[in-house]
Amino acid sequence: MSTLAELAFSRQDYAYAFLDAFAKRELRRKILKAIAIPGYQVPYASREVPMARGWGTGGLQVTLALVGPKDTVKVIDQGDDDSVNAANLRRFIARMAGVKTTTDALEASLIQSRHRIPEEILRPDQILVLQVPVPEPLSWVEPSYTRARELHADAEYGLAWLGIYEDLVRYRSNTHGADYPVLVNGRYLMAPSPIPRWDTPKLHLAQHLTLLSAGREKRLYAVPPHTEVRPLEFSDVPFAVEDQRGWADAQTGVQNKFMTEIPLEGGQSRYQLSDSDYARKAALRLEIGATYYDDQGTFYIPGFLAERKASVAPSHAEQSLGTD
Amino acid sequence: MAYVATRGGERAIQSAEALYRWLNRQYDPGFVRDLETHLPYLLDRVMGEGSLWAPELAALAVAQTGGDLYEAVLLLRAYRSTQPRIAYAEPIDSGSMLTVRRISAAFKDIPGGQILGPTLDYSHRVLHLQNSAKPDQSLESPENARSGALATIPYVADWHRQTGLMQPLKPDPTPPAEIPDLTRDPLLFPAPRAQRLQALARSDTGGVLALGYANMRGYGGIHPTVNEVRLAYAQVQVKHPVTGAVFSAGRVRYSQAEVVTKFKTGADGKPALELGFAATLGWNEVKLIAASMLDTAMDLPEPHPAHTEEFVLSHTEPVESSGFCIHYKLPHYVTFGSDLDALRKARAQAESNEREGVG
């Protein structure tokens, strides 16, 4: 419907935030359904955008459907604002939506991320958009999305439990790395995207809204605030986050935040904070917000994570070198 | 420390693109026009997979990407998604298109005749080495036809239907705006027939060939015959929104293939021929023959896993498959670190089991 104000608006090469009104409305309708059915993968049309599929096109489409001129946007990849793909997405969002950008997790109204959740506790008014490569948490046991959809319909997650059980029998250890499957609101099994296990508990009863979107597979899903998100675990073999005890950031000496291991010649390693803006604040001794894990590595919701066993981590943990 | 070198945000990105463009040298508008003139089959492939008929833009896309076809297809697709949908075209009867080639392997001669048309099928595949040094001297003008082209060229399948060998075609009155649209609704399985044909039309030529070839070698369990391959120019007709008059919006190159397989139980309960179909923008015979065979293979009661609809259509999508493939170049050090943690734990567990003599 045309109004005078609309007709008088000067013609632009691209629509605001790149996507046309139809694409945005479709995404918005699907986002509302995703929020109403926590953890359920809502199919959506997923337009091609000027990035290759698999490079954050799903997250980008959700961001573009949400964003307005008053937003402040942060984009990270592996925790790093300066990673080339994060920089590329940020540049595109800023160019198409005219938003302010930031690296500070607490300054952002909207955070698009690949594979990490920031260390500082997100506020209730913040939105986290996670890029998802493989939205189907059952894909490691059931490659057909059509059959997996039937399993979700029946809440039939025996195959996923069996997969973990078989791991335990074979290796006496849970071999899941990142993207650890979680049960949302007691109903839907969900792939939290390839965040490390360190970040998985941050979704449980979070204050903020998390939207997850896979552009290539054309599925988006949500974890509303204050929603139960529990990793699949056996009571006698509890879920465990990565064991990085003893690892210290080479630059700041910070411990008990998620670290990236950087190999050195001679088989040794040094460690670096994965959350690059947390590292920046720590290095400059700026004020840091409350964090999900305290300086001793204790998670902020008491009792949610099982008491950690004594480190079985091999000797490499002591090889942290305090040099750059 | 190689990884640190590829970090560094926006300046690094800009420099990397500048180096890429510098190595490919500048191209001028004349080059883009030459591409359009001399490489129509290349552009057809890009436009078919890009699902956008725009030869000038396809030529530009090929030039801009230095001939990296997956990148060129992505450029067209991304451009396409910024364009508003202003109308739905009228359905086209492919029998009355301006057909330049129509052959059938099923019969020696067919109603309307075998029309060989433009093809390299029977040429000797020798490099014209002399043409690399001086302009092509061998170009002969094609001989004019002795009679005018037929206004309509009947389908071979019509003959099958008339003779009762194939089930009659049910008319489908769905208005164009209500046909399921792959670009507006996600593909879910079993897919509506319209979406299946759209997915095949946009599919990756190489991907469809690989799966189609597997089918031909026996993994599909069908032994099809090429009923018909057609290359044509199609008038795209649109209804004027105010006057209602139908007018031509332009002409596109169009191709389609039909294969038949025997022994499918027909509507009358007796064995009948089953038709496989595929069509695309541009002329691309390899893709269509493979795709039309896959079309029938997907309908088999228990298709080979590589010929189930989900498998075929998910894995032959050029933008998705190529994008995901190259995404593995992105940093994955968080996930890899998490995997290493799980591996070290499992190794430590195995060591302690060994010490304790269990497992």
Next chain:
Amino acid sequence: MKTPSPTPLEARDQAVFLALMWALSRPGEVQKLETGGANGLEAVGLALLDLETSFYTSDPALYQTFLRLGARPEPPDKAAYLFFSPVDEAALDAIAQAPLGTLLHPEQAATLVLAGALGRGPRLRLRGPGIREATLLEAGLLEPFWRLRAERISFPLGWDALVVFSQGECVGIPRSTLVEVI
């Protein structure tokens, strides 16, 4: 290239969408609905409907508006978006038919957009995703509506409700919310 800016209609639709998004993210929590002069139900329709959606409404003015958007009118058992003002007995008959989705596709359930009155009607206690412990709400919808909801909804099946108040406010009550009339 010049950075594009939102047209006035885009800005309005975005603001309305964000209000609805937070409304469903935090069920029962009142959100401000900036409708730019349109009435609340109409603004919600304008933000969500287009050629690709179906709707049902018994309100003739809304019907005409949504038709102009290109949206498809459908009977209440087929429509994706149903608009009711007021939520009277006839509305309840229609709501009773609204699609609940299927286990394979629960997202195909309807969205109800209802005219309510904040601070009126039965007192409700809401629990579930999006709610820290519990939220209390009076939305001006009478007990028969809540009885019908309890009968029809069985998570993950069931419709999601957006309740719009005349003062430019709204709340969301998705199917995931447990509602007790207290």
